[in-house]
Amino acid sequence: MDIHSYDVIVIGAGIVGATAAAQLSASRRVALVEAEAAAGYHSTGRSAAVWLANYGSPDAQILTRASREFLVSPPVGFSEVPLCGVRGSLVLARAGQEGALRDSMVGAVGVREITVAEARGMVPAIRDVVTAAAYEAGAADLDVAAIHQGFLRLHRGRGGVLALRSRAGRIVRVGGAWEVEVTGGAVFRAPIVVNAAGAWGDEVAVMAGVRALGLVAMRRTACIVDPAPWVVTDWPMINDMDEAWYCRPEMRTKLMVSPADETPIHAHDVQPDEYDVAVGIDAMQRALDIDVRRVERSWAGLRTFSPDRGLVVGFDRVADGFFWCVGQGGYGIQTSPAMGRLVAGLVEGKVDADLAGAVGLVDPGRFN
Numbered sequence: 001m002d003i004h005s006y007d008v009i010v011i012g013a014g015i016v017g018a019t020a021a022a023q024l025s026a027s028r029r030v031a032l033v034e035a036e037a038a039a040g041y042h043s044t045g046r047s048a049a050v051w052l053a054n055y056g057s058p059d060a061q062i063l064t065r066a067s068r069e070f071l072v073s074p075p076v077g078f079s080e081v082p083l084c085g086v087r088g089s090l091v092l093a094r095a096g097q098e099g100a101l102r103d104s105m106v107g108a109v110g111v112r113e114i115t116v117a118e119a120r121g122m123v124p125a126i127r128d129v130v131t132a133a134a135y136e137a138g139a140a141d142l143d144v145a146a147i148h149q150g151f152l153r154l155h156r157g158r159g160g161v162l163a164l165r166s167r168a169g170r171i172v173r174v175g176g177a178w179e180v181e182v183t184g185g186a187v188f189r190a191p192i193v194v195n196a197a198g199a200w201g202d203e204v205a206v207m208a209g210v211r212a213l214g215l216v217a218m219r220r221t222a223c224i225v226d227p228a229p230w231v232v233t234d235w236p237m238i239n240d241m242d243e244a245w246y247c248r249p250e251m252r253t254k255l256m257v258s259p260a261d262e263t264p265i266h267a268h269d270v271q272p273d274e275y276d277v278a279v280g281i282d283a284m285q286r287a288l289d290i291d292v293r294r295v296e297r298s299w300a301g302l303r304t305f306s307p308d309r310g311l312v313v314g315f316d317r318v319a320d321g322f323f324w325c326v327g328q329g330g331y332g333i334q335t336s337p338a339m340g341r342l343v344a345g346l347v348e349g350k351v352d353a354d355l356a357g358a359v360g361l362v363d364p365g366r367f368n
C-alpha cells in the first residue's frame with residue numbers, strides 16, 4: 001500500500017480547506033485532499049462574492065471583521081490583483097418594515113439610515129414602494145478566485161501538498177493516527193484530520209466513525225441579467241429588508257440577482273431551478289424599476305449550516321485528532337482569512353487575540 005505520512009490531512013480544498021491548509025503548513029507538513037479535479041468547484045466557486053460586516057452569526061461576524069485587514073492589504077506576493085473593492089450596500093424597506101429596519105441597525109457596525117432620496121441618488125431605479133433605507137459604506141466586493149488561489153499558492157509555497165481527484169473514501173484511526181484512503185488507493189496518514197468538506201462534512205465524519213453534527217445544506221440560486229438602459233457600474237449591493245432577494249453589479253454592466261433562497265437539499269452538484277430564478281427577478285422588480293428581457297446565466301450552490309447556524313471549529317470532544325471546520329453558511333469567503341488563523345491557533349494551542357472571542361462560540365463540544 002502507498003502510504004504518505006504528514007502531520008495534518010485537510011479534507012476538502014474549497015476556501016475553508018485552502019485557508020486552513022495554508023496557515024497550518026507554516027509549521028507542519030500538510031496534505032490537502034480534494035475529491036474534484038478542480039479546487040473550488042462547489043460552494044466556493046458559486047458565491048455572491050460579498051463582504052458584509054454585520055452578516056451572519058455573532059461568531060461569523062467576529063471572523064468577518066478580523067478578515068478585513070487581510071482582504072484590504074494582503075501580504076506581499078499573496079495575489080497579483082486586489083482581493084476586494086469597496087462597493088457599499090443598501091437595505092431597502094417597504095411600508096410596515098421601517099421598524100424592523102431600525103431594529104436591525106441596533107449594534108450594527110458602520111450602518112446608517114439614509115433617506116429614500118439619498119438611496120435613489122445611488123440607485124435611480126428604486127420604486128416608490130420603498131419607504132426607508134440603510135447604507136453600509138464599508139461593504140465590499142470580493143475576488144473569490146484570487147483569495148482562494150492565494151491560499152492554495154501559500155500552502156504549496158510552504159511545502160504543502162494538494163491532491164486533486166482524491167476523494168476520501170475510507171478514514172480509520174490506526175495506532176494514534178488517521179489513515180485516509182483516497183480515490184486510486186493512495187493512503188494519507190497523520191495524527192490530525194481537518195474536516196473541511198463543506199456540505200459533505202457529516203459524511204466525512206461518519207466515514208471516520210465520528211458522530212454527525214446534523215449539518216443542513218441549503219441551495220441558493222443566483223443569475224446574471226442585463227439591466228440596460230440603467231448603468232449599474234457604481235451601484236451598491238442592494239438587499240431586501242426581509243432578505244427576500246438581493247442584487248449587485250457584476251462584470252461592470254450586468255446585475256447579479258438572487259432570490260436569497262434556502263432550500264434544504266442533499267449534498268451534491270446542485271443546479272439552479274428556473275422557478276427560483278423567476279421568483280428572485282420578480283421580487284427585485286417590485287422594488288426596482290428594471291426591465292429584465294433575458295437571463296444570461298444562472299447557477300446554484302450550497303450554503304451549509306450547523307443546527308444553531310453558528311460555525312463549528314475545533315477538535316471533536318470524543319474522537320482524538322478529528323478537527324471540525326464546517327458550517328460556513330453564507331459567510332465562508334468573507335471569514336476565510338481569519339478562519340485559517342483560527343484553525344492554526346486552535347491546533348497549535350495559541351489563538352490570536354482578535355479571535356479569542358470566537359473560540360467558545362465555535363466549539364464543536366456544544367453539540368455533544
Ligand SMILES: Cc1cc2nc3c(=O)[nH]c(=O)nc-3n(C[C@H](O)[C@H](O)[C@H](O)COP(=O)(O)OP(=O)(O)OC[C@H]3O[C@@H](n4cnc5c(N)ncnc54)[C@H](O)[C@@H]3O)c2cc1C
Nearest residue numbers: 012014016035042043044048049050168198301332333334
Ligand atoms: C449563491 C451563494 C452565494 C454566497 N455568497 C457568499 C458571499 O457573498 N460571501 C461569503 O462569504 N460567502 C458566500 N457564500 C457562502 C460560501 O460560498 C461558502 O460558505 C464557502 O464557499 C464554503 O466553503 P467550503 O470550503 O466549506 O465549501 P466547498 O467550497 O464546497 O468545499 C468543500 C470541498 O470539499 C470537497 N469534499 C467533499 N467531500 C470530500 C471527500 N470525501 N474527500 C475529499 N474532498 C471532499 C468538495 O469536493 C469541495 O470541494 C455563498 C454561497 C452561495 C451558494
